[in-house]
Amino acid sequence: MTKPVAWVTGATSGIGAAFAEYFASQGYDLVLTGRREGQLREFADVLGKKYGASSRLFFGELSEESVISKIERELQNDKLVHVLVNNAGFASYGSFHEGDLNVYQQMIKVHCEVPVRLSYAALKTMVDAKKGILINVASLAGFFPYPNHTLYSATKTFLINFSESLGVRYKNDGIHIVAVCPGMTMTNFHTRMGLDARKVYKIIGLEKALTPEQVVKNTISCINHRKYVCIPGFHNRFLRTGSRMIPRKLLYKIMSTWIEKRRTNPSLKSQEF
Numbered sequence: 001m002t003k004p005v006a007w008v009t010g011a012t013s014g015i016g017a018a019f020a021e022y023f024a025s026q027g028y029d030l031v032l033t034g035r036r037e038g039q040l041r042e043f044a045d046v047l048g049k050k051y052g053a054s055s056r057l058f059f060g061e062l063s064e065e066s067v068i069s070k071i072e073r074e075l076q077n078d079k080l081v082h083v084l085v086n087n088a089g090f091a092s093y094g095s096f097h098e099g100d101l102n103v104y105q106q107m108i109k110v111h112c113e114v115p116v117r118l119s120y121a122a123l124k125t126m127v128d129a130k131k132g133i134l135i136n137v138a139s140l141a142g143f144f145p146y147p148n149h150t151l152y153s154a155t156k157t158f159l160i161n162f163s164e165s166l167g168v169r170y171k172n173d174g175i176h177i178v179a180v181c182p183g184m185t186m187t188n189f190h191t192r193m194g195l196d197a198r199k200v201y202k203i204i205g206l207e208k209a210l211t212p213e214q215v216v217k218n219t220i221s222c223i224n225h226r227k228y229v230c231i232p233g234f235h236n237r238f239l240r241t242g243s244r245m246i247p248r249k250l251l252y253k254i255m256s257t258w259i260e261k262r263r264t265n266p267s268l269k270s271q272e273f
């Protein structure tokens with residue numbers, strides 16, 4: 001019997017790897033993307049042995065046209081696609097004018113253009129099959145003005161709105177679309193930014209970090225409850241709700257004070273996100 005297929009971008013580590021493992025455990029075959037070839041191959045082998053999932057792998061930098069278009073073409077031709085997780089992503093930190101414009105352009109591609117093109121490639125098959133799940137990994141940062149993560153939060157805001165619009169449009173076509181908006185999560189994400197994971201990840205309080213597996217479990221529960229936006233963790237939902245209830249001017253003040261405190265105190269800089 002042919003198995004349904006789950007596509008996951010950025011499956012080498014963290015949240016993407018946890019989604020890949022979840023869908024493998026549910027009887028799916030996989031299509032996984034990543035840049036670290038050896039690590040992705042090893043991971044796919046483990047999932048094969050553990051769950052009997054077969055994996056097709058795509059390697060490369062997702063902001064490069066040759067890489068995007070190859071994955072897009074293959075996805076368009078995959079008539080067994082049932083799940084697409086647009087997860088690959090990264091952050092950059094600092095004042096907007098001091099950053100690298102090339103990095104901003106890459107981020108717009110990886111966080112916005114790639115999810116749009118892959119969603120477009122998958123949706124026709126899902127509509128014809130009258131079933132499918134589309135998960136866009138956004139971020140809690142997408143709900144806030146984020147002075148030193150300008151492009152990061154702006155691109156994640158795009159993903160949230162994109163997912164809500166698609167979710168409403170396709171709700172009667174048997175397709176569920178959700179933007180998952182994690183807060184702090186224990187992955188490679190922060191060490192890649194040069195931050196010290198031991199200082200960044202808190203075990204209690206409003207900045208409490210979740211595991212990637214908790215993020216996935218919450219997302220599946222949101223899908224079962226037909227939610228278009230999923231915020232894993234009570235503390236993160238509290239932050240989101242609180243930020244909506246206070247006047248916007250006060251929110252600007254809080255964000256700028258927070259950034260200023262870290263800018264002028266180097267010992268806090270290694271914890272900033």
Ligand SMILES: NC(=O)c1ccc[n+]([C@@H]2O[C@H](COP(=O)([O-])OP(=O)(O)OC[C@H]3O[C@@H](n4cnc5c(N)ncnc54)[C@H](OP(=O)(O)O)[C@@H]3O)[C@@H](O)[C@H]2O)c1
Pocket residue numbers: 009010011012013014015016033034035036037060061062063087088089090106110137138139140181182183184185186187188189190192
């Ligand atoms: N960790 C958090 O606190 C947090 C919070 C909110 C949202 N998120 C979102 O969660 C998603 C997954 O991140 P993570 O936390 O799991 O981090 P991670 O462990 O660093 O994983 C990121 C994945 O995305 C891939 N990737 C990143 N940039 C890429 C690029 N330019 N081209 C191709 N692949 C790329 C990486 O591939 P390689 O490893 O092979 O290079 C890796 O597989 C991201 O979209 C991130 O914005 C994370």
